[in-house]
Structure formats: structure tokens, C-alpha cells
Amino acid sequence: MRWWPRSIRWQMLGGLLLLESLSIGLFALLLVQQQRQELNQIARRRLEYEASSLALQTHEAMIEDRPAWIANSVKTVADSPTVEVAKITDPMGKVLFLSRGDASTAVLLPVELTELPVLKQRGAACLTLARNVIECAQAIVKGGDLRGYAWVVRNNSWAHEQLVSLFGDTTIFGIVWIAASALLVVLMSRSIAQPLALLHHGAGELTESFENSGSFPLPVTVNNEIGDLIETFNSMVASLAEQRSGLSDTLSLLDSMLANAPIGLAFLDRGPRFVRVNQVFADLTGVPLSRHLGRTLPELLPQPVAGEIEKAVQRVFMTEEAVHNLELNGEKPLSAASRLGGAWTWLASAYPVRTTPQQVRWVGVIVLDATERKRSEEALRKSEKLAVTGRLAASIAHEINNPLEGVTNLLFLLRNYSDLSEMACNYVSMAENEVHRIAEITQQTLRFYRQSTLPARTTMSELLDSVLSLYQSRMNAMNLRVERDYDPEMDLFCFAGEIRQVFANLVGNSIDATRDGARLLVRVRRSHNWKNPSENGVRIAVADTGAGMPPEVRKRIFEAFFTTKDETGTGLGLWVSYEILMKHRGLVHVRSRTADPGCPGRSPGTVFQIFLPDGPALGNGAGGREQA
Ligand SMILES: Nc1ncnc2c1ncn2[C@@H]1O[C@H](COP(=O)(O)OP(=O)(O)OP(=O)(O)O)[C@@H](O)[C@H]1O
Ligand SMILES: [Mg+2]
Structure with a gap:
């Protein structure tokens, strides 16, 4: 209802006006109706009375034979406010006296003429001339003879005036009543509408901004x-x-x-689609945080990882119980920026998130990057294996030494035996040579695994030879040409075992990077620190003509667990080497380049340059740590 007002005040006022107008109007109508009926009855009775009174007066005037009295009576009756016209006719209906106008020319109306027989029979009657026009007639009888009729017509304007006055009074009463009620309603509605408007305004402010609702x-x-x-x-x-x-x-x-939690957190709905993730999770997936919302797992994660997480999420929705420590392994990096190769491992747990005790609305997924943990576990396992193998090799070498000494002595005795032919002497010296080689191998093996706890002067050639001889068989198999460029007498004050470990890793890396027929150069020179020329020491270069490294790999080679060798490498070799070099206050410099198909003349390869200072400062600065 568009026309209906919205405010309570106007609704109350409108309703009141409508209701009261209707009821007062109805009341006035009924009143007027009733009044009209009453007035009609009164008028009829009065007319009957006036007619009989006129008939009586005419009768008396006839007895006295005074026609003037009759004319006078007719006029007097017609002066009455309820009478319009009065007249006297003879029994045949001829008009004898008329209150207004000329009686000689006046005639009865056809209705009146048809009423004459009734009148003659009854003596009195009332008839309706037109709508609301009533006329009463009374027979005039003198000495038993019918002498005529007295006719009286009702004055309608009187009744009308009565009704108009009644209507006017009712209207004034109605207006006063309505005005008084309206005033009451206005006063009452103020006490309802005003506080309600205040409430409405306050609630509106609250809806807009709860914090800034000053009301x-x-x-x-x-x-x-x-x-x-x-x-x-x-x-x-x-x-x-x-x-x-x-x-x-x-x-x-x-x-x-x-x-800020250092773990990846994500929440998924029944889709399952992401509803919220944190930055760490986004970093793990390698997809910007804002691009997760509304996406499904396979849209953002590679298979089978996405499938496994999805299964776990669905299981949590079904069983409403958490799933813990699901190990997920990926083969490929998710983002070149975040990781550069190798396998990665996540530990994922999924748990139900309830909004009511009965309903699991989301599933929260906690993801932990366990790649480094797994690698370090593997590295630990490997290094434990290596240590055991080393100890075993050392103990075997040690045990071989004793019988070897016996064999050497026996060969010495045999050589001095006079009955030996020249041929036999040759065999003995060949056997001596082989035994000598065995002795050398056992000595080197023992030297390699014997860790010194204090720095000492070490002959560099011996140290490097022992490393190279360790890899000799591999290098032979690969047809790798080794160039040794060092002074056999040059020595250095260092922790020999650790420096050997550094070179073992450098040489090992070079062998890993090379193919058949490549070259490996190991060069040692007395030199100065290239950052501080006053410091003396040795510069060692390990250079290969292997595959080389692209810049993005070269940048990260000293990071722990960084490897491009997947399962075969731990990525700890250079990291440990760097730590050892720092302990020796050394420097390291790497140059490397890969093959360029656009430039066939450019050969790939890698050069590691190391500077190791030669001085007693090492013993003071780092000896403690070595012992620990
Ligand atoms: N001479 C080299 N030529 C080409 N790449 C090299 C060379 N030396 C090191 N690298 C690169 O540096 C990475 C890190 O070397 P690092 O010695 O730390 O670990 P690794 O050799 O992979 O594993 P580990 O030494 O634990 O067996 C290697 O995976 C390889 O990609
Ligand atoms: Mg290595």
C-alpha cells in the first residue's frame, strides 16, 4: 500500500480520521434516517389533526352559516409551519376555499379525485401526492349529510429544515470529536514515535560502524x-x-x-577449496597467497601431493578425527625461486575445525618443510657409514702391516740367500716392490683416517698425494688425466686431517663433474693473501675441465644441503669445506662456466682457488675448537 503513510504518527492519525469519519458519518446517517421517520410520523399526525380541526371549524361555520369563518380557518391552518396548503371542497371535489390562490379556478388533482370514494366511505384518509408530499383529508358532515372535505397538504421545507439543522449539529460534534481525538493521538504518538526514531537512528549507526556509533x-x-x-x-x-x-x-x-607461525597453515572447506592460508604455506607451494583462495589442491600443487592431501582432508571431514604426520615427497621443485632442484619432503597434519560442536566446517592443514631434516638425517647416516668404513679400513690396514713386516723380513733374508739364481733374485725384487706398494697403501690409508687434534707442519705434496691416490682407481676408470704441479718439500702449518677432507671433496666434485678424457689440475704455490698481501701462505688451485656450473648453482654451492646430485649427494661437502677454510682463516674463490652451444671454442670447467695462511696464529685461534 503505497499511499499508506510509513510513520506511526501519521498511521495512527490517518487510521483515526478514517475510522472516526466513517463511524460519525454512519451515526449521522442513521440519526437523520430515524429523525426523518419520526418527523414523517409527527407531520402525519399533525396533518390529520389539522385536517380534522379544519373540518370541525368548517362544520361550525356551516352551522352558523358564516362562510367568512371558513375562509379564515383555511388561512389559519395554512399558516401553521407544518402545512403548505389548506382547502375545502364539496363532496364532488369542487374547490370552495383555498389557502393560497384562486379557489374558483383550482381543481383537484387526479390522485385526489380517485381518493374521493375512499374518503366518502372512511371519512378520513392520507394520501401521497408525490415523493415526500403528503396530504390528509377529513370529511365534513352536517346533520348526517356529507357536506364536503377539508384538505391539508404538508409543508416539506419544515421537515427539511429540521433535518438540516440536525445534520449541522451532528457535523459540528463530529469535527470537535475528531479534532480532540487527533490531538490525543498526536500527543500519544510523540511518546512512541520519537523514542522509536531515536532507536532506529542508533541501530542504523551501529550497522554502519560499530566502533564509531557515538549515539x-x-x-x-x-x-x-x-x-x-x-x-x-x-x-x-x-x-x-x-x-x-x-x-x-x-x-x-x-x-x-x-x-608469523614458522609452519605452513591452510584451511579448506568441503570442496575441498582453500579458504585461508598463511605466507609460509604460500612460500611452500610457490604460489602467491592471494591466488590460493577458492582454488582446489590440484590447481596449486603437483600430483601426487595434491591427491594425498585431498584424501587426508576428506578423511577428516568423514571421520572428524585428525590425521597426523603424513609424509609427502615431491620430485620437482614447485618454484624455481624457492628451491633449485632435488627432492623435497613435507610433513602434513590435518585436523577438524568446528564452528559448532556438531559441525566440522573446515579442515586445517599444517605443513612442515622436512626436506632439510630428512637430508641431514640421510647425511648423518652416510657420514656414520663412512666413519665406520674408515675405521674398518684403518684397522684392516693396521692388521695387514704386521704380516707385511714379516713378509718384508723374509724377502730380505731370501735375497741374501747365496744359492739363488739370477732369475729367482729378480722374482724376489719384484715381490719386494709389490710388498712395498702394499705397505705404502696401508700407510696412506692409516694416514688418511688418523685425525690430528693439534695443527702441525704438514707436507702438502704428501697430503695431496694421499687424496689423489684415494680416487686413483675412479680416475683411471674415467681416463681422467691428473696434472700435479707442486713442490714435494713445501709444507704448511695446518690441521692436516681437515685440509685433506677439503681437498678430498674438491677432487671428488671435479671427478663427479667430468666425463671421459677430461683433465684435473692440482697446483700449489707459495703466495700472499690476495686481500691482505702482507700475509704469507699457500695458494692451492683445483681445476677441472668438467661440466661447469651455471651462475644460479654457483651462487649456492656453499649452502648446506645444496646439491644437484639428487640421491648421490648430500650437499654438505662444500659447506663443511668452507667451515674448515674459515677456521684456518683461509679464502676461497670459484670460477666456473658451462658449455655454450653458441660458442663452440669455449670449453667448460671449474677452478677452485684456495688461500691458506701459514703461521702460528692458527694454533691460538682455532686449536680449541678442533680439540672440542
Ligand atoms: N667442480 C665442480 N664442477 C661442477 N659442479 C660442481 C663442482 N663442485 C661443486 N659443484 C656443484 O656444487 C654442488 C655442491 O657441492 P657439494 O660438494 O657441497 O655437495 P655434493 O658434491 O653435491 O654432495 P656431497 O659432497 O655431500 O657428496 C654440487 O652438487 C655441484 O652441483
Ligand atoms: Mg661434494
């Missing part, structure tokens, strides 16, 4: 049910504000936990 608490201006409502509303808003502040504290806590 609260709302003033309680009325002392009725609406006043009570405002008071209840005020206390409701106060408790809501309290709850909100608690809630926002909790939310900020959760937000900061989500943002």
Missing part, C-alpha cells in the same frame, strides 16, 4: 514500554561491545599466529 547509550526520554526497550537495547549494545573487543583481541592473536 550510545541512547537517552531514555519516556517512561513506558518503549523506554524499557531502549534501556534493554543500551545494555545489549554494551555487552556486545564487550564481546566484540574480546573477539577482536582473539582474532588479532590468531591473525598474528597465522602470519
Whole structure:
């Protein structure tokens, strides 16, 4: 209803006006109707009375034979406010006297003429001439003879005036009544509409911004049910504000936990689609945080990882129980920026997130990057194996030494035996040579695994030879040409075992990077620190003509666990080597290039240059750590 007003005040006023107008109008109508009937009856009775009174007076005037009295009576009756016309006719209907106009020319109406027989029979009758025009007639009888009729016509304007006056009074009463009620309604509606408008305004402000709703608490201006409502509303808003502040504290806590937790967190709906993730999770997937929302797992993660997480999430939705420590392994890096090759491992747990005790709304997924942990476990396993193998090799070498000494002595005795032919002497010296070689191998093996706890002067050639001889068989198999360029007498003050470990890794890396027929150069020179020329020491170069490294690999080679060798490498070799070199206050410089198909003349390869200072400072600065 568009036309119906929206405000309570105007609705009440409109309703009241409509209702009261209708009821007063109806009341007036009924009143007028009733009044009209009553007036009709009164008028009829009065007409009958006037007609019989005129007939009586005419009868008397006839007895006295005074026609003037008759004319006078006719006029007097016609002067009555309820009478319009009065007239006297003879029994045949001829008009004898008329209150107004000329009686000689006047004639009875056809209705009146048809009424004459009735009148003659009854003596009196009332008839309707037209709508609301009533006429009463009375027979005039003198000495038993019918002498005529007295006719009286009703004055309608009198009744009309009566009704108009009644209607006017009713209307004035109605207006006064309606005005008084309207005033009452306006006063009453003020006490309802005003506080309600205030409440409406306050609630509107609240909806727009809870924090900036300055109207609260709302003033309680009325002392009725609406006043009570405002008071209840005020206390409701106060408790809501309290709850909100608690809630926002909790939310900020959760937000900061989500943002700063060092683990990947993601929440998924029944889709399952991402509804929220934290930055660490986005870093793990390698997809920007904003691109996760609304996406499914296979859209963002490679298979089979996505499938496994999806299965776990669905299981949590079905069983409503958490799934713990699911190990996920990926083959390919998810983002070139985040990782550069090799396998990675995640540990994932999924748990139900309930919004009500009955309903699991989301599933939270916690993801931990366990790649480094797994690699370090593997590295530890490997190094333990190596250590065991080393100890075994050393003990075998040690055990071989004793019988070897016996064999050497026996060969010496045999050589001095005079009965030996020249041929036999040759065999003995060949056997001596082989035994000597065995002795050398055992000595080197023992030297390699014997760790010194204090720095000492070490002959560099011996150290490097022992490393190279370790790889000799591999190098032979690969047809790798080794160029040794060092002074056999040059020595250095260092932890020999550790420096040997550095070169073993450098040489091992070079062999890994080379193919058949490549070259390996090991060069040692007395030199100066290239950053501080006053410092003396040795410069060692290990150079190969292997595959070389692209810049993005070269940048990361000293990082722990960085490897391009997948299962065969731990990525710890250069990291440990760097630590050892730093302990010796050494320097390292790497140059490397890969083959360029556009430039066939350019050969690939890698050069590691190392500077090791030669001086007693090493013993003071790092000896403690070595012992620990
Ligand atoms: N001479 C080289 N030529 C080409 N690449 C090399 C060379 N030396 C090192 N690298 C690269 O540097 C990476 C790291 O070497 P590092 O010695 O630290 O680990 P690794 O050899 O992979 O494993 P580990 O030494 O533990 O067996 C290697 O995976 C390889 O990609
Ligand atoms: Mg290595």
C-alpha cells in the first residue's frame, strides 16, 4: 500500500480520521434516517389533526352559516409551519376555499379525485401526492349529510429544515470529536514515535560502524514500554561491545599466529577449496597467497601431493578425527625461486575445525618443510657409514702391516740367500716392490683416517698425494688425466686431517663433474693473501675441465644441503669445506662456466682457488675448537 503513510504518527492519525469519519458519518446517517421517520410520523399526525380541526371549524361555520369563518380557518391552518396548503371542497371535489390562490379556478388533482370514494366511505384518509408530499383529508358532515372535505397538504421545507439543522449539529460534534481525538493521538504518538526514531537512528549507526556509533547509550526520554526497550537495547549494545573487543583481541592473536607461525597453515572447506592460508604455506607451494583462495589442491600443487592431501582432508571431514604426520615427497621443485632442484619432503597434519560442536566446517592443514631434516638425517647416516668404513679400513690396514713386516723380513733374508739364481733374485725384487706398494697403501690409508687434534707442519705434496691416490682407481676408470704441479718439500702449518677432507671433496666434485678424457689440475704455490698481501701462505688451485656450473648453482654451492646430485649427494661437502677454510682463516674463490652451444671454442670447467695462511696464529685461534 503505497499511499499508506510509513510513520506511526501519521498511521495512527490517518487510521483515526478514517475510522472516526466513517463511524460519525454512519451515526449521522442513521440519526437523520430515524429523525426523518419520526418527523414523517409527527407531520402525519399533525396533518390529520389539522385536517380534522379544519373540518370541525368548517362544520361550525356551516352551522352558523358564516362562510367568512371558513375562509379564515383555511388561512389559519395554512399558516401553521407544518402545512403548505389548506382547502375545502364539496363532496364532488369542487374547490370552495383555498389557502393560497384562486379557489374558483383550482381543481383537484387526479390522485385526489380517485381518493374521493375512499374518503366518502372512511371519512378520513392520507394520501401521497408525490415523493415526500403528503396530504390528509377529513370529511365534513352536517346533520348526517356529507357536506364536503377539508384538505391539508404538508409543508416539506419544515421537515427539511429540521433535518438540516440536525445534520449541522451532528457535523459540528463530529469535527470537535475528531479534532480532540487527533490531538490525543498526536500527543500519544510523540511518546512512541520519537523514542522509536531515536532507536532506529542508533541501530542504523551501529550497522554502519560499530566502533564509531557515538549515539550510545541512547537517552531514555519516556517512561513506558518503549523506554524499557531502549534501556534493554543500551545494555545489549554494551555487552556486545564487550564481546566484540574480546573477539577482536582473539582474532588479532590468531591473525598474528597465522602470519608469523614458522609452519605452513591452510584451511579448506568441503570442496575441498582453500579458504585461508598463511605466507609460509604460500612460500611452500610457490604460489602467491592471494591466488590460493577458492582454488582446489590440484590447481596449486603437483600430483601426487595434491591427491594425498585431498584424501587426508576428506578423511577428516568423514571421520572428524585428525590425521597426523603424513609424509609427502615431491620430485620437482614447485618454484624455481624457492628451491633449485632435488627432492623435497613435507610433513602434513590435518585436523577438524568446528564452528559448532556438531559441525566440522573446515579442515586445517599444517605443513612442515622436512626436506632439510630428512637430508641431514640421510647425511648423518652416510657420514656414520663412512666413519665406520674408515675405521674398518684403518684397522684392516693396521692388521695387514704386521704380516707385511714379516713378509718384508723374509724377502730380505731370501735375497741374501747365496744359492739363488739370477732369475729367482729378480722374482724376489719384484715381490719386494709389490710388498712395498702394499705397505705404502696401508700407510696412506692409516694416514688418511688418523685425525690430528693439534695443527702441525704438514707436507702438502704428501697430503695431496694421499687424496689423489684415494680416487686413483675412479680416475683411471674415467681416463681422467691428473696434472700435479707442486713442490714435494713445501709444507704448511695446518690441521692436516681437515685440509685433506677439503681437498678430498674438491677432487671428488671435479671427478663427479667430468666425463671421459677430461683433465684435473692440482697446483700449489707459495703466495700472499690476495686481500691482505702482507700475509704469507699457500695458494692451492683445483681445476677441472668438467661440466661447469651455471651462475644460479654457483651462487649456492656453499649452502648446506645444496646439491644437484639428487640421491648421490648430500650437499654438505662444500659447506663443511668452507667451515674448515674459515677456521684456518683461509679464502676461497670459484670460477666456473658451462658449455655454450653458441660458442663452440669455449670449453667448460671449474677452478677452485684456495688461500691458506701459514703461521702460528692458527694454533691460538682455532686449536680449541678442533680439540672440542
Ligand atoms: N667442480 C665442480 N664442477 C661442477 N659442479 C660442481 C663442482 N663442485 C661443486 N659443484 C656443484 O656444487 C654442488 C655442491 O657441492 P657439494 O660438494 O657441497 O655437495 P655434493 O658434491 O653435491 O654432495 P656431497 O659432497 O655431500 O657428496 C654440487 O652438487 C655441484 O652441483
Ligand atoms: Mg661434494
